[in-house]
Amino acid sequence: MIESKKELISEKEWIKHINSLKTSKKTTKTELKKQIINAVKKRIPKKRFGIFFSGGVDSSLIALICKQLKADFICYAVGLENAADIEAARKAAKLLNVKLRFKIFDLKEMEKIIKSTTEIVGPDVMKVGVGSVVYAAAELAKKDKIKVFFSGLGSEEIFAGYERHVAVDDVNKECWKGLKDMYQRDFLRDYLIARSLGIDILTPFLDSDLIKTAMQIPGKEKLNKDYKKLILRKIAEEIGLAKEISWRPKKAAQYGSKFDRAILRLARRNGFKYKRNYLMKFFPLGALVSSGKDSVYAMYKMIKQGYKINCIISMKSKNPDSFMFHTPGIEMVKLQSKAFG
Known part of the structure; x- marks a missing residue:
């Protein structure tokens, strides 16, 4: 079953x-x-x-x-x-x-x-x-x-x-x-x-x-x-x-x-205090961000829970007027990425 x-x-x-x-x-x-x-x-x-x-x-x-x-x-x-x-x-x-x-x-x-x-x-x-x-x-x-x-x-x-x-x-x-x-x-x-x-x-x-x-x-x-x-x-x-x-x-x-x-x-041999932090090195995470408050807050919550975000991912539509993508905010994502380090 x-x-x-x-x-x-x-x-x-x-x-x-x-x-x-x-x-x-x-x-x-x-x-x-x-x-x-x-x-x-x-x-x-x-x-x-x-x-x-x-x-x-x-x-x-x-x-x-x-x-x-x-x-x-x-x-x-x-x-x-x-x-x-x-x-x-x-x-x-x-x-x-x-x-x-x-x-x-x-x-x-x-x-x-x-x-x-x-x-x-x-x-x-x-x-x-x-x-x-x-x-x-x-x-x-x-x-x-x-x-x-x-x-x-x-x-x-x-x-x-x-x-x-x-x-x-x-x-x-x-x-x-x-x-x-x-x-x-x-x-x-x-x-x-x-x-x-x-x-x-x-x-x-x-x-x-x-x-x-x-x-x-x-x-x-x-x-x-x-x-x-x-x-x-x-x-x-x-x-x-x-x-x-x-x-x-x-x-x-x-x-x-x-x-x-x-x-x-x-974990100890590799310099980690906690087992989870050691395991995280095998599990790189990316955050899909549009620059809007929802995706940024979701990424913030992941970081607060101890997840290491390796990169921020965003999508830029070929059609700048597309309703499916937050195209105007793409440049903002670059700034947000720098702010999060």
């Missing part, structure tokens, strides 16, 4: 779709387990595919189901030296007896990955941190000619895997809100990376039937004082996932891979 004919649906369509899945019906753990397996099964492609693999419950459960269904796949893990996700992925792959390819990146390699990711998704630190993991894993898979990948995206929202789920009274209400927020936070990032690299990302935890079923589970069954995603971990064990994998604590991709640490180290 995220894509229609390979194009990302609009945010309005996504929110409408999520609202349509709400129901007052109740379900069982058995039905939820069935829907999890089916959500993976229906997406398995005919050709060999990849799994973005961290050794956590989400990606490991996907790998286990794919193995049980005798699918042809390779797991991929990336990170810096001593990254928690690399170690967890190696242990999980051994327990599952699945093929794993992993790569440990140095800072020189990371700068290229970070630069490429920033050019695709923009200079947002969180988006670059998470997106770099996807980008690096997809690049690692190139030699295997893998272009389709399973991702665990969505599990945190439907099974209450974030700290914010602990802090609210109505867990499922927060889950619904999180699902809607995924469009801006996750979909745009992953869609842009996928389109840039020519890959497809499959998200079984965002299957419509699975969302509907998972959201019929009471919030109190999704977490307790010790664990988040409680019911998913129990189901994972029932399906056959080892206990040490099923109950491994969640670590966000950018932290488990240490890619966020790489951004910080590179």
